[in-house]
Amino acid sequence: MRITQGCFSFLPDLTDEQISRQVQYCLEQGWAVNIEFTDDPHPRNHFWEMWGLPMFDLRDAAGVMMELNECRKVYGNSYIRLSAFDSSHGWESVRLSFIVNRPKEEPGFRLERHEMAGRNIRYTTRSYAADRPEGRRYD
Amino acid sequence: MPPNELMTASIPTNRRSPPEENNMNMHSMTVRGKDRYKSGVMEYKKMGYWEPDYVPKDTDVIALFRVTPQDGVDPIEASAAVAGESSTATWTVVWTDRLTAAEKYRAKCYRVDPVPNSPGQYFAYIAYDIDLFEPGSIANLSASIIGNVFGFKPLKALRLEDMRLPVAYVKTFQGPATGIVVERERMDKFGRPLLGATVKPKLGLSGRNYGRVVYEALKGGLDFTKDDENINSQPFMHWRERFLYCMEAVNKAQAASGEIKGTYLNVTAGTMEDMYERAEFAKELGSVIIMIDLVIGYTAIQSMAKWARRNDMILHLHRAGHSTYTRQRSHGVSFRVIAKWMRLAGVDHIHAGTVVGKLEGDPATTRGYYDICREDYNPARLEHGVFFDQHWASLNKLMPVASGGIHAGQMHQLLDHLGEDVILQFGGGTIGHPMGIQAGATANRVALEAMILARNEGRDYLHEGPEILAKAAETCTPLKSALEVWKDVTFNYESTDMPDYVPTPSVAM
Amino acid sequence: MDVDTTPMTDAVNLRDELEAVGIEEILSQLDRELIGLKPVKTRIREIASLLLIERIRKRMGLASGAPTLHMSFTGNPGTGKTTVALRIASILHRLGFVRRGQVVSVTRDELVGQYIGHTAPKTKEILKKAMGGVLFIDEAYYLHRPDNERDYGQEAIEILLQVMETQREDLVVILAGYGDRMDKFFASNPGFRSRIAHHIDFPDYADDELLAIAELMLRDMNYGFTPDARAEFVRYIALRRNQPLFSNARSIRNALDRLRLRQANRLVADLDHILTADDIRSIEASDVLASRVFGKGGKSAEAG
Numbered sequence: 001m002r003i004t005q006g007c008f009s010f011l012p013d014l015t016d017e018q019i020s021r022q023v024q025y026c027l028e029q030g031w032a033v034n035i036e037f038t039d040d041p042h043p044r045n046h047f048w049e050m051w052g053l054p055m056f057d058l059r060d061a062a063g064v065m066m067e068l069n070e071c072r073k074v075y076g077n078s079y080i081r082l083s084a085f086d087s088s089h090g091w092e093s094v095r096l097s098f099i100v101n102r103p104k105e106e107p108g109f110r111l112e113r114h115e116m117a118g119r120n121i122r123y124t125t126r127s128y129a130a131d132r133p134e135g136r137r138y139d
Numbered sequence: 140m141p142p143n144e145l146m147t148a149s150i151p152t153n154r155r156s157p158p159e160e161n162n163m164n165m166h167s168m169t170v171r172g173k174d175r176y177k178s179g180v181m182e183y184k185k186m187g188y189w190e191p192d193y194v195p196k197d198t199d200v201i202a203l204f205r206v207t208p209q210d211g212v213d214p215i216e217a218s219a220a221v222a223g224e225s226s227t228a229t230w231t232v233v234w235t236d237r238l239t240a241a242e243k244y245r246a247k248c249y250r251v252d253p254v255p256n257s258p259g260q261y262f263a264y265i266a267y268d269i270d271l272f273e274p275g276s277i278a279n280l281s282a283s284i285i286g287n288v289f290g291f292k293p294l295k296a297l298r299l300e301d302m303r304l305p306v307a308y309v310k311t312f313q314g315p316a317t318g319i320v321v322e323r324e325r326m327d328k329f330g331r332p333l334l335g336a337t338v339k340p341k342l343g344l345s346g347r348n349y350g351r352v353v354y355e356a357l358k359g360g361l362d363f364t365k366d367d368e369n370i371n372s373q374p375f376m377h378w379r380e381r382f383l384y385c386m387e388a389v390n391k392a393q394a395a396s397g398e399i400k401g402t403y404l405n406v407t408a409g410t411m412e413d414m415y416e417r418a419e420f421a422k423e424l425g426s427v428i429i430m431i432d433l434v435i436g437y438t439a440i441q442s443m444a445k446w447a448r449r450n451d452m453i454l455h456l457h458r459a460g461h462s463t464y465t466r467q468r469s470h471g472v473s474f475r476v477i478a479k480w481m482r483l484a485g486v487d488h489i490h491a492g493t494v495v496g497k498l499e500g501d502p503a504t505t506r507g508y509y510d511i512c513r514e515d516y517n518p519a520r521l522e523h524g525v526f527f528d529q530h531w532a533s534l535n536k537l538m539p540v541a542s543g544g545i546h547a548g549q550m551h552q553l554l555d556h557l558g559e560d561v562i563l564q565f566g567g568g569t570i571g572h573p574m575g576i577q578a579g580a581t582a583n584r585v586a587l588e589a590m591i592l593a594r595n596e597g598r599d600y601l602h603e604g605p606e607i608l609a610k611a612a613e614t615c616t617p618l619k620s621a622l623e624v625w626k627d628v629t630f631n632y633e634s635t636d637m638p639d640y641v642p643t644p645s646v647a648m
Numbered sequence: 649m650d651v652d653t654t655p656m657t658d659a660v661n662l663r664d665e666l667e668a669v670g671i672e673e674i675l676s677q678l679d680r681e682l683i684g685l686k687p688v689k690t691r692i693r694e695i696a697s698l699l700l701i702e703r704i705r706k707r708m709g710l711a712s713g714a715p716t717l718h719m720s721f722t723g724n725p726g727t728g729k730t731t732v733a734l735r736i737a738s739i740l741h742r743l744g745f746v747r748r749g750q751v752v753s754v755t756r757d758e759l760v761g762q763y764i765g766h767t768a769p770k771t772k773e774i775l776k777k778a779m780g781g782v783l784f785i786d787e788a789y790y791l792h793r794p795d796n797e798r799d800y801g802q803e804a805i806e807i808l809l810q811v812m813e814t815q816r817e818d819l820v821v822i823l824a825g826y827g828d829r830m831d832k833f834f835a836s837n838p839g840f841r842s843r844i845a846h847h848i849d850f851p852d853y854a855d856d857e858l859l860a861i862a863e864l865m866l867r868d869m870n871y872g873f874t875p876d877a878r879a880e881f882v883r884y885i886a887l888r889r890n891q892p893l894f895s896n897a898r899s900i901r902n903a904l905d906r907l908r909l910r911q912a913n914r915l916v917a918d919l920d921h922i923l924t925a926d927d928i929r930s931i932e933a934s935d936v937l938a939s940r941v942f943g944k945g946g947k948s949a950e951a952g
Contacts, residue, residue, distance in 0.1 A: 003397035007330040008592055010360055010584045012614055018592070025595035043399045046327065052769070059748040060780025062818040066811075067776070083329070090515045090533065093320050096330030096595075111394035119383055123390035123425060 001108035003041050006081055006098040016065065019082070019100050023061035026084035031095055032056045033064050034083045037075045039137040040130045042109070051075075054085055068100060077103045077138045103129075103138040167192055180231050183219035187242060188228060193249040195266040201303040202284055203526050204263045205254060207296040207469055214251055217293055218263035222246040224288040226271060243268050255639050260469065262300070274311035277437040277484050285472060296470035302479060303527035310532055312483040316447035316454050318535025319513065319560050322487060325427060325453070326399050328362060331591045332559055334583055335363035335403075337542065337566035342369070346376050350384025352576060356569055357392030357400045359580025364388075365564065366405035368432045368459035378408075378417055386424040403430035403455040403488075411439060415446065422450050430455040433477075437484060444485025455540075456486035468636050475504075475524060478511045482537045491539035494556045495549050501637040502556060512537040513560055521640035538562055546625040547586040547618060551604025554590050563587070573624055578617035585615045660704050669703075669742045671696050678735050682728055683864065684857035691848045692736065699743045714817040716845040717745060720788075720834075722827035723850025726896030729824045730784065732848075736822070737782040746820055748780035756790040759804040767803040775811055779818050788823035789833035809839045853896050858885050862900050866931065871908065876933035887941045903939070910935045 008014060014022070026033050033055050036048035051071040055064055064082070071080055080101035083094050107128035114122040129137040169175075169187045183189070195201055202225075208217035220228075226246035227236070246267045254260040273279040289297050323329055338344070338352045353364045364385075372378040385402045393400045406417035406429050414435070421429050429452055431443050440456065447454040464471035474491075481489050491508040492500030507523035513536050517529040541557055542564035553563055565583050572579025589611035593600045600607060612619035666672055675696060678689060705711040717740065721729040734751055741749030754774055761767040774783065785791070791808075793799040812821050823830070823840065827849060834841040853861065859882060866872055873881060888899060911931055915923065 001395070001397075004360065005327060005398050008588050010581065010588050010615075011592065011611070014592075018596075021596045022592070025597070041397055043327065043393055043397050046324075055776060058776055058779065059750050060818070062747075062779035062815065063776025066772070066779070066815070090536070091320055093324055094329045097327075098330070109394040109397060111390055119379075120423065121383075121387065123386070125390070125394045 001106050003079070003099070003102070003106055003108070005041065005043065007096055008098045013102070014098075014100065019068070020061040020065055022096070022098065023064045023082065026082075026096055027058050027061060027064075029084075029086070029095070030088075031084035031086050033058070034085065035064070035067055035071050035080065036083060037071060037078045037080045037101075039078045039103075039134065040127050041079050041106075042125065042127045042130070044125075045127075048079070048081065051080075054083075072101055076101065079103065105138065176232055176234055176237055178232055178234075182216055183223040183228060184213075184216050186219075186223065186228060186232075187245050188222040188226075188248055189215055189219040190247040190249055193247045193266060195249065196268075198269045198305045198307045199266040199303075200269060200272065200280075200284075200305060200308060201527060202265050202267065203300045203302070204265065205296075205298040205300050205469065206251075206261045206263045207259055207294060208261070209293050209295050212293045214253075214261040214263075215248075218248045218251045218261060218265070220291060220293060221263055221288050221297065222248040222265045224291055225265070225284055225286070226267060244271060246271070257639070259295075269305060269308055272308065274308070275313070275441075277441060277480050281437060281480065289470075298468070298470050299472045299476050301473065301524070301526040302476055303529060304479060304483070306530050306532045309483065309530070309534060312534070313441075313444060313448060313485045314482065314531075314534035315487045315537050316444050316452065316485050316535075317487045319538050320536070322453055322538060325451075326362065326401070328399075330559070331587055332554070332557070333362045333538075333562045334360070334580070334587060335365055335540070335542075335562050335564040336361055336569040336580070337365045337367050337564060338370075339367075339566050339570045341367040342373070343375050346380030346384040349376060349381055350388040352570060353385050353402050354388035354392055355576035356580045357389060357402070358395050359569075359577035360396075360584030361400075361569065361580045362398070363401050363403060363428070363562065363564075365403040365455070365566075366430060368405070368407070368434075368457040370405050371407050378406075379420065382417070382420055382424060382426075386426060389426070399427070401427040401453070403428050405430040405432070405457075406443070407432045407435055411442060414439065414443065418443065418446055418450070418452070422452060426452070428453040428455055430457060431486075432457050432459040434460045437480065440481070440484045440486060447487070448485065453487045454485070455488040456481060456490075458490045466636060473524070473636070475507055475511055478508050478537075479529070482512065482531070482534060486537065487535075488538045488540050488562060490542055493541040493543055493545050493553070495545060495552050503638050504636060505556070507638075509539050509557060509561070512539045513558075522638055524638040536560070540564060542566065544628075546628060547582045547621045548605075548608065548625050548628075550583075550586040550590045550608065551600050554587075554594065555601045559591075568621070568625065571624075572617065573620055574617055579621065581615065582617040582621035585611055585618045586621075660707070662700075665704065666700065669700070671700065671739055671742055674735055674739055674742070678732075682731065683860045684853050685728055685732075685850065688728070688732060688848055688850055691846070692732070692739070695736075695846055696739055696743075699739070699745060703743050703745075715745075716816060716843060717820045718812055718844050719820070719822045719846040719848060720830060720844050721822055721824040721848050721850060722830045724826060724852055724896060726898035726900075727850035727852060728897065729850055730786075732850075733782060733784045733822050733824075737820075740782065740820060746781055747818075750778070750781035751784055752778040752781060753784040753786065755786050756801065756804075759785070759791065759808075760800045762800075764800075767800040768807060771804045771807045775807070775819070779815075782820045782822060784822045784824060787825045787829075789825055789829045792833055792837055794836060805837065805839075809843065812843045855882070855885050855889070858896070858900055861897050862904060865901060865904055869904075869908075870929060871904075871911075871931055872929055873931050874933065877931050877936050880933045880936040884936055884939060884941055891941065906939070907931050907935050910938050 004010060023033055035051035037051060038045060038048035051067065058064065079099060081097055081099045083097040086095040110126045110128060112124040112126060116122060167190055168184050169190065170185045204221055206214065206217050206221060208214050227241060227244045246265050248263050248265045250264040252262045254262055271283060285299055336356045338349055356364050382404055385404060389400050389402050404421045404426055406414045406421065408414045408417060418429050431440060433456060444454055461474060461477055465474040465477060478489060478491065489512060491512060492505040494500050494502045494505050503522055504524045507525045510517050510523065510525065515531050515533060517525055519525055519528050538560060540562040541553065545553060545563065545565055546568035569579035569583060570576050572582060586608055589607055590600055593607045608622060612622055675693060678692065702711060702715055723729060730753065737749050737751045740746045752774060758774055759771045761770050791801040791805050793801055808821065862881060888894060914935065915927065
């Protein structure tokens, strides 16, 4: 299964050159780019771990790519995404976010149904990966 | 588009024009002193509803009407009558006016201009004191401004073109329950338009069949599906059936994709009690979004907006019925006014036109609607039909929805016309795909992502659009076949509602 | 990335090429705005020519990998190193050897941390900001403290060396400082020496050059010497040069700031005088002569 979070998940995985162009776009908009990684890609897991702080005041994508490569060396079998933050008034949130690294196997999610009165069902989505302890989910 | 210096016609501002520019606007005719309250009938323009020297206050509500007087009726008198009938006047002088601060409460027409290239039509600018309106009530605002005057006999036709809402008044409204930024945060979707589809056929699907369409479309890559405006609770599918099957579909698609998904559950019903019941059930089932129709009325819309804010629900508005009064150029209410009212009222989504699709929408006018929804400040832009500077005082932004007769092959044009903060709804363009609904959804999503990628890379995506799509289709068969099936579909009809002011090139200063 | 999309060619009109990139404009700006520095300007012309040819070679498919462009600027303070770094950055940018052309100017404090684990993030932070442009490290020898084996500067040096080697197409590093100290620094850090392609030595300004600089600066501020004041300022330069902490053009700028102060004081002291534009523009001999440089001591650090 392929998780399709982020802006470009329906395209073939981006090459580093393509990633770098997107990063350059973000920098030119004045956004700070952050590298985030996780081994629990639950759709409502908003807070992936931060690889350092968002990178402010960069001019060129090479700086981000340098960090991304460092991050891949350590978390190459996790999900890694880039998020770009816009600090302008009225937005002050993420402007672009896309996955740049995936584990070799993506086990996906189990949907649990808890049946209740009146045909009502409570749904719970569970990451298969999260069945295992943190750090060993994609061993 | 460069700003207003390109206009052929002069720019009406809040200020009064100099007399030599337009001699219609010269004199005040107001009768003053004890003659003003002599019993009998007096012309509106003499009663104080025509005040060409009046300078609107920052706290005034200003309305711009397109007035078409009956033959032989003085346009100033007709405009003054509109001011009078939309504020304090009645057909005769009443002494009870003298018990009030009548001059403050009188709406004042302060400017009347002939409409360019439209003989017999006039733009009347009318200022209303803020005390004329109850805070936070669209019902009261609309009852005042359009409640009484549209059937007035001396007028052939009347249209409310635009309004300037003072910040002091804007601040009395909640505004969009969620807003674009928070909606994106909740949905975890950034950097691209959202994708939706209205379930088709509109009528007749059972709950189980209906849910199938929702599941296929969401799993295929859409972010949202949508009930149509008239899907409420009919014999073929009662609302609880729809809600239950739709939420099964949403949750399954969410687990299958790892993405947050939603379906606009239409809670429109005959009474508020029914609507609340349906909304509560949608919440209980874990839906992120509900939907209402414009025809439920402004008060019901505001009630649902407050409910949505209290219950963390995105509120989609389908502008059902609006064309009955927004479409004709000479009579009714412009959609830009409705858009402003709806931003105040507090909905999160509003259908605002596609430009390229099957429904009415001239590009410049549509651009004006989108700006009203999405910007914190709208400068007057006559070429987009926006007549006033409008500050929104950080009221949440309203996500426009483009829906009706659009397909993947137009992605570059859609992105160019409508920008990034918009929901593109491909109903037929998803469900009508020859390889099935999932394939239809995937085609749209791939086309969109490829276009955003290209735009961000700095490519001239508007002109290279077809190449970009063709390239993306090389690795995506569904897109390839979508491009093939709908390659020639366009809807090129003359718009019935366009801006009256057209930019012309001028010598650079 | 700025990929050079020009098709491969086998004949190039050098004049067109030069005009197309606008290098001549920067070089003549350098000639115009910087007084003296003859050898520096010559070196920069040479480097620019080399890069221009390198660029053409690249287009003809004759280039072999990204050239090493890191430089060292040696010379005393106030000899124009920072200004020249800015010009070099725009030359590199126009020729496509750096992608953005910004100059990030730092000293040891911005690269080296205070405790374990602090240095690498600090150095990388600066490197990331300099990517696409020029990293100018002033008084680079402070990175190396031979007396302290565990100095964190060593960590910064290692990161710098690695990036200078592996990311040559991403940034250009300029190391700057006093000539003698830089020599020692290179002697004990051969890694740097081998990665530096261009050494440029900035000589001290001659007295007449400093005078010309002073007059240029005054003109930019709408001031001017009276003939007497000018003569006194010539004397001032000769005296100042031999006092401590002399820093070439920078000392001249400081001296001019004090001259303006004294001139203003002089004017305000006579409230009954009706001022003309000339009065306000003129620096007089008395303004110059009030400097402590002419006094007996001449001991103070940055004498007034």
